[in-house]
Amino acid sequence: MSELSTARGPQTVTVLGATGSIGASTLDVIARHPERYRIHALTAGTRREVLLEQCRRHRPAVAVLSREVDAAWLRERLAEARLAIEVRAGEPALVEVAEAGEVDVVMAAIVGAAGLLPTLAAVRAGKRVLLANKEALVMSGALFMDEVARCGARLLPIDSEHNAIYQCLPPPDARTSLGGVGVTQLLLTASGGPFRGWTAQALRAVTPEQACAHPNWSMGRKISVDSATLMNKGLELIEACWLFAARPEQIQVVVHPQSVIHSMAAYSDGSVIAQLGNPDMRTPIAYGLAWPERIAAGVERLDLFQIARLDFEPPDEGAFPCLRLAREAMAAGGTAPAVLNAANEVAVAAFLDGRLGFAGIAEVVESVLEASHVQPADELERILAEDARARRLAGQRIASLAMAR
Ligand code: NAD
Numbered sequence: 001m002s003e004l005s006t007a008r009g010p011q012t013v014t015v016l017g018a019t020g021s022i023g024a025s026t027l028d029v030i031a032r033h034p035e036r037y038r039i040h041a042l043t044a045g046t047r048r049e050v051l052l053e054q055c056r057r058h059r060p061a062v063a064v065l066s067r068e069v070d071a072a073w074l075r076e077r078l079a080e081a082r083l084a085i086e087v088r089a090g091e092p093a094l095v096e097v098a099e100a101g102e103v104d105v106v107m108a109a110i111v112g113a114a115g116l117l118p119t120l121a122a123v124r125a126g127k128r129v130l131l132a133n134k135e136a137l138v139m140s141g142a143l144f145m146d147e148v149a150r151c152g153a154r155l156l157p158i159d160s161e162h163n164a165i166y167q168c169l170p171p172p173d174a175r176t177s178l179g180g181v182g183v184t185q186l187l188l189t190a191s192g193g194p195f196r197g198w199t200a201q202a203l204r205a206v207t208p209e210q211a212c213a214h215p216n217w218s219m220g221r222k223i224s225v226d227s228a229t230l231m232n233k234g235l236e237l238i239e240a241c242w243l244f245a246a247r248p249e250q251i252q253v254v255v256h257p258q259s260v261i262h263s264m265a266a267y268s269d270g271s272v273i274a275q276l277g278n279p280d281m282r283t284p285i286a287y288g289l290a291w292p293e294r295i296a297a298g299v300e301r302l303d304l305f306q307i308a309r310l311d312f313e314p315p316d317e318g319a320f321p322c323l324r325l326a327r328e329a330m331a332a333g334g335t336a337p338a339v340l341n342a343a344n345e346v347a348v349a350a351f352l353d354g355r356l357g358f359a360g361i362a363e364v365v366e367s368v369l370e371a372s373h374v375q376p377a378d379e380l381e382r383i384l385a386e387d388a389r390a391r392r393l394a395g396q397r398i399a400s401l402a403m404a405r
């Protein structure tokens with residue numbers, strides 16, 4: 001249905017996680033094309049002031065916040081402004097605005113496991129799903145991809161690396177397998193984060209402020225810390241395995257500090273096809289919104305003379321063990337990636353709160369993985385139960401590390 005609706009007039013979009021970094025970039029692109037897109041719903045966790053401002057500007061039909069107190073506050077402000085916008089609260093409301101019949105496109109930009117149920121709801125309703133929320137796919141990979149196929153959803157990767165690979169491959173409908181179209185490897189580029197070249201010893205003292213100061217990208221705090229530990233690249237390796245039906249050994253991580261090549265596909269004839277651009281998430285967002293067409297994103301064209309050179313190096317898995325942990329979790333299969341993700345979310349939150357050191361993030365994830373038995377990940381209930389169990393274990397491990405400090 002969503003594929004036909006351009007002929008019908010503007011496409012209707014729900015933005016899950018509208019107040020975040022990806023959400024704001026999405027609204028920026030949409031506002032450039034009022035004839036093509038109309039907003040159905042905007043959702044936020046707790047940032048009610050930002051959501052109020054977005055409601056004023058973008059006039060959605062529905063706004064959703066996590067808690068009823070924030071929803072009540074927003075309802076009052078919108079009534080004062082005489083704006084007829086329905087305000088709702090909680091996860092059932094997120095699911096509803098993701099699967100609503102009038103919605104064509106869902107931007108899945110909630111951070112972390114909190115995005116899984118609404119993103120899956122959009123998939124099951126057969127929407128065009130723009131996937132930024134990589135944690136949802138990492139947690140439930142096989143089940144998620146099965147539902148995409150079963151329900152006829154159109155899944156477009158927004159993560160810049162996966163969006164780049166998508167652009168470097170033949171169209172999905174013409175693709176049987178990577179080997180079937182002559183692809184031998186996917187080259188996943190990584191900036192290396194703010195601590196590229198640092199030793200394990202130097203990394204022990206880093207602060208949340210240093211970790212969140214990414215050299216090339218401006219992002220939410222959780223993904224910024226993931227970029228600093230290289231867990232982000234680990235999650236992306238798992239994400240790429242599911243999106244492109246690749247085995248972990250078919251994916252090579254290439255550190256490329258300029259973040260200009262967003263990733264590449266290597267073919268059996270020796271060709272390596274890359275997608276380049278300024279590091280600005282509005283490019284993959286515009287691509288996902290308009291695919292297979294192209295629309296303006298407000299991003300300046302790359303100035304190659306200004307960039308002058310491109311560098312590449314292998315990742316340092318000794319100083320950054322999270323990449324290895326993610327690869328091992330993917331190889332272990334089943335619920336292991338969900339456990340990795342849950343332990344990482346808890347550890348990153350503790351690091352940002354000052355309750356855990358930077359090196360403690362990998363320690364916590366590794367100890368939770370070691371204490372977990374891999375189970376089949378074919379049922380959502382089991383995945384969610386393992387997620388909850390891994391969170392409890394991670395909490396205990398963080399508490400015992402704090403006592404030892
Ligand atoms: P962010 O922290 O800036 O925004 C997160 C959004 O999710 C906010 O709107 C927040 O209110 C909402 N949210 C958080 N917790 C919630 C909860 N429990 N329930 C409902 N809503 C909740 O994060 P971001 O940087 O925009 O990243 C969003 C997602 O996109 C992440 O999964 C991230 O890995 C992915 N991603 C981001 C970038 C980037 O450049 N920022 C690039 C690639 C992928």
Ligand code: MG
Pocket residue numbers: 159160161236
């Ligand atoms: Mg990325």
